Amino acid sequence: MASNIETVFKVVLIEDDPMVQEVNRQFIEQVNGFQVVGIAGNGNDGLQLVRELSPNLVFLDVFMPSLGGIETLQRLRTMALPVDVVAVTAAKDAETIRTMLRHGVFDYIIKPFKLERVKQTLERYRLQHTAWTEVPPVTQDDLDRLLLTAGASENTVHTGAPRQHSGQDDLPKGLNAITLNQVLQALRLQGGGLSAEEAAAAVGIARVTARRYLDYLEKTGLVNLEVNYGGVGRPVNRYVEKR
Incomplete structure (x- = not known):
């Protein structure tokens, strides 16, 4: 009871x-x-x-x-x-x-x-505590889902985007839920958006790997891609979390 x-x-x-x-x-x-x-x-x-x-x-x-x-x-x-x-x-x-x-x-x-x-x-912390204590994961899929969405409300992930667009299920080959969540956290910490190089430094992964995660988030609608033409040299792609 x-x-x-x-x-x-x-x-x-x-x-x-x-x-x-x-x-x-x-x-x-x-x-x-x-x-x-x-x-x-x-x-x-x-x-x-x-x-x-x-x-x-x-x-x-x-x-x-x-x-x-x-x-x-x-x-x-x-x-x-x-x-x-x-x-x-x-x-x-x-x-x-x-x-x-x-x-x-x-x-x-x-x-x-x-x-x-x-x-x-704190609300995410409360929900994660409940998730770990009341709904223990029993399969790898359950665990991956919980690690990605732990602390998310019933209808949102950490970014506030609709859960059905979170990419938590059926990730493309080579991507995993834990790293995806770390990239999302890095985007939340930097409100002005991140380049692939900056995301790689924040998470501790290769730039090409960070680019794959950011491109995936852009395709699933969690982030916007903005091209910065300022300064000298090639334009820089910045990924900005949708609000």
């Missing part, structure tokens, strides 16, 4: 700016079912809070004194603590994004941000 008791997700904030700490706390606690249980101003104190409070989720800054965000995330993974992480940072360079993604961040939010962006992340 299903329980009527709503799950409350515990969140720890690791952020050195007191103003951002308060903004994060207010934004998070405006989303039903999420509660900030601890706040730390650096990575060392944050790790201690995670050990003591056993949160479900950590909001983690990158640039901090006394152990930055990348090192903190690495230690969380080394310690095998059962916690998910959302990076919330002003860092927008490809290497930092790629490093955080390699260490398994659930999402990457670039400062400054709005309440709706935080709400989107």
Whole structure:
């Protein structure tokens, strides 16, 4: 019998700016079912809070004194603590994004941000938690579908596009759902669109491979192809997520 008791997700904030700490706390606690249980101003104190409070989720800054965000995330993974992480940072360079993604961040939010962006992340987190706990995958197809659409609403994928156009089923030979989702995440992080070279750097794949994924997303209607003729040399194809 299903329980009527709503799950409350515990969140720890690791952020050195007191103003951002308060903004994060207010934004998070405006989303039903999420509660900030601890706040730390650096990575060392944050790790201690995670050990003591056993949160479900950590909001983690990158640039901090006394152990930055990348090192903190690495230690969380080394310690095998059962916690998910959302990076919330002003860092927008490809290497930092790629490093955080390699260490398994659930999402990457670039400062400054709005309440709706935080709400989107937390609602996806709630839905993914439900998907993993209530509908365990039993086949490879089930697993691929869940990895691509985990956290998506019943009718949308992460981009907000209709599910029937997400490309989650019957991907062309040589494409896989996990990498496709990573490319989608990279597009969301860069609102102005990405070239194949930029997408390759963000995800950590070859440029020609990134081009195949971007072309597929353009064909399925998730992104628009824009040709940039500015500057000297050949025009650059940029892929922009549809809104």
